[in-house]
Amino acid sequence: MVLLQATVEPGYSQLSVRRQRRHDWVRRDVRCLMCGRLLGRLLGTALSQENGDHSAGLPVAFLAYRAVDPLDPIVPFTPHLRFRCHRCGGAGALDDIDVFSTYDHAPDDSQV
Numbered sequence: 001m002v003l004l005q006a007t008v009e010p011g012y013s014q015l016s017v018r019r020q021r022r023h024d025w026v027r028r029d030v031r032c033l034m035c036g037r038l039l040g041r042l043l044g045t046a047l048s049q050e051n052g053d054h055s056a057g058l059p060v061a062f063l064a065y066r067a068v069d070p071l072d073p074i075v076p077f078t079p080h081l082r083f084r085c086h087r088c089g090g091a092g093a094l095d096d097i098d099v100f101s102t103y104d105h106a107p108d109d110s111q112v
Contacts, residue, residue, distance in 0.1 A: 024100075
């Protein structure tokens, strides 16, 4: 028989333990179809279901595009945005995908 005892460390109360809100992000590489050069990256968020759950089958809403060239500004994503290689003139296409999560910081007791 296994017994588990859940204790709270001194100085912590049950009220100070708060759930952090999770944000799911999607980052896609945009590469040239002709030369394979990395042109930039799209950043988006995974759309959630009505109950707040996320599924791998749900679509992604892209928010912004950042070119590899540091002099180019970050631009909001629109369906009319076209990707062209500055080196060979080839068209850009979506390549690798990265899915990652960030969490809100839990408020300090002084902020409550």
